[in-house]
Amino acid sequence: MKRFFFLALVGLSINQSCDYKPRNQGKALYAQHCQSCHMDSGEGLGKLFPPVKNSDYLLANTTELACLIRHGIDGEISVNGIDYDGQMAGNRQLTDVEITNLVHYILVDMNGQEKAFTAIEVKAQLDQCPIE
Amino acid sequence: MGRIRWRKWNNVWLLVLIVCTSCEEEKTGELPVLGPYEIHDAVIDGAMKLDTVYTQIKPFEFQDQDGNLVDLNTIEGKVYVTDFFFTSCPTICPKMKQQMLRIYNEYENEEDLLFLSHSIDPVRDSVARLHSFAEKLGIESSRWHLLTGERDSIYGMAKHYMIAAQKDDLAPGGYAHSGAFLLVDQKRQIRGIYDGTDPESVDELIADLQSLLNKK
Numbered sequence: 001m002k003r004f005f006f007l008a009l010v011g012l013s014i015n016q017s018c019d020y021k022p023r024n025q026g027k028a029l030y031a032q033h034c035q036s037c038h039m040d041s042g043e044g045l046g047k048l049f050p051p052v053k054n055s056d057y058l059l060a061n062t063t064e065l066a067c068l069i070r071h072g073i074d075g076e077i078s079v080n081g082i083d084y085d086g087q088m089a090g091n092r093q094l095t096d097v098e099i100t101n102l103v104h105y106i107l108v109d110m111n112g113q114e115k116a117f118t119a120i121e122v123k124a125q126l127d128q129c130p131i132e
Numbered sequence: 133m134g135r136i137r138w139r140k141w142n143n144v145w146l147l148v149l150i151v152c153t154s155c156e157e158e159k160t161g162e163l164p165v166l167g168p169y170e171i172h173d174a175v176i177d178g179a180m181k182l183d184t185v186y187t188q189i190k191p192f193e194f195q196d197q198d199g200n201l202v203d204l205n206t207i208e209g210k211v212y213v214t215d216f217f218f219t220s221c222p223t224i225c226p227k228m229k230q231q232m233l234r235i236y237n238e239y240e241n242e243e244d245l246l247f248l249s250h251s252i253d254p255v256r257d258s259v260a261r262l263h264s265f266a267e268k269l270g271i272e273s274s275r276w277h278l279l280t281g282e283r284d285s286i287y288g289m290a291k292h293y294m295i296a297a298q299k300d301d302l303a304p305g306g307y308a309h310s311g312a313f314l315l316v317d318q319k320r321q322i323r324g325i326y327d328g329t330d331p332e333s334v335d336e337l338i339a340d341l342q343s344l345l346n347k348k
Binding site: 036048049086 | 222226267268
């Protein structure tokens with residue numbers, strides 16, 4: 001019996017360590033920083049919050065996404081044929097790596113992109129919009 | 133000896149089983165009336181009896197997103213779902229609005245059901261701002277009223293509904309409040325409190341409000 005518990009414990013810890021992928025951090029960050037407005041599966045809400053899942057706006061602006069996450073956005077944009085003119089606050093506390101993982105989750109898991117950007121590519125994108 | 137002890141335990145288990153199953157039964161049946169009540173002497177069927185009188189939602193006067201006056205006349209004979217929010221709330225409100233919108237859309241043709249969402253931010257949430265919010269959410273003031281009014285009246289009403297709401301400079305957006313949805317019946321009595329951010333809890337609300345609508 002004891003042996004069984006030991007094996008179960010080992011199995012569980014292996015399982016958890018294998019479970020760590022960048023997108024899991026991305027998913028967790030999405031839940032923490034984006035989900036309350038953009039909703040659980042990224043569907044958005046009415047004309048208040050645009051969708052981030054299957055979003056033509058994001059797919060047309062993939063290289064801008066990292067800066068959008070860091071600095072937010074203010075003003076009119078059109079997403080999937082609907083105009084939005086709200087404000088999104090920035091997330092200046094997120095590190096370059098965290099933003100890389102979040103971008104990965106949004107582009108790959110929510111928008112069906114085959115791959116997103118490497119941490120080095122995202123850092124170069126973020127260098128275009130430095131925090132003053 | 134051993135056998136007798138075993139039998140004794142059998143009885144205990146039986147008792148446990150009976151207690152457990154009897155608890156389950158309370159879940160079915162009539163929805164409770166929530167909130168304070170008073171007990172009065174009353175003549176019922178010609179005999180003196182004790183009568184329980186439940187508190188009704190007190191009179192109020194607010195303005196909605198189209199500048200309409202909303203008061204007891206508005207909700208007369210209707211079932212309504214109510215909550216407290218503010219339009220610039222960055223945390224739980226969008227989820228609450230998504231869930232309320234789900235009920236609103238599901239009961240599109242139900243004339244006896246209303247929605248009352250009180251803004252706890254009377255400074256920023258003017259009628260014009262509530263109007264724009266309603267438009268973006270895609271809702272009509274004939275069924276879903278976004279309410280504003282005197283600061284003290286709004287907060288007094290939150291307290292009356294037993295919902296926590298207060299100004300809090302440390303909270304995101306400047307206000308802290310509960311994510312509860314309340315279900316109020318045709319007699320202005322509170323019949324259920326639900327978590328407006330949890331779809332399962334809102335499913336329960338839908339089942340309960342259907343039972344209230346059926347009773348009409």
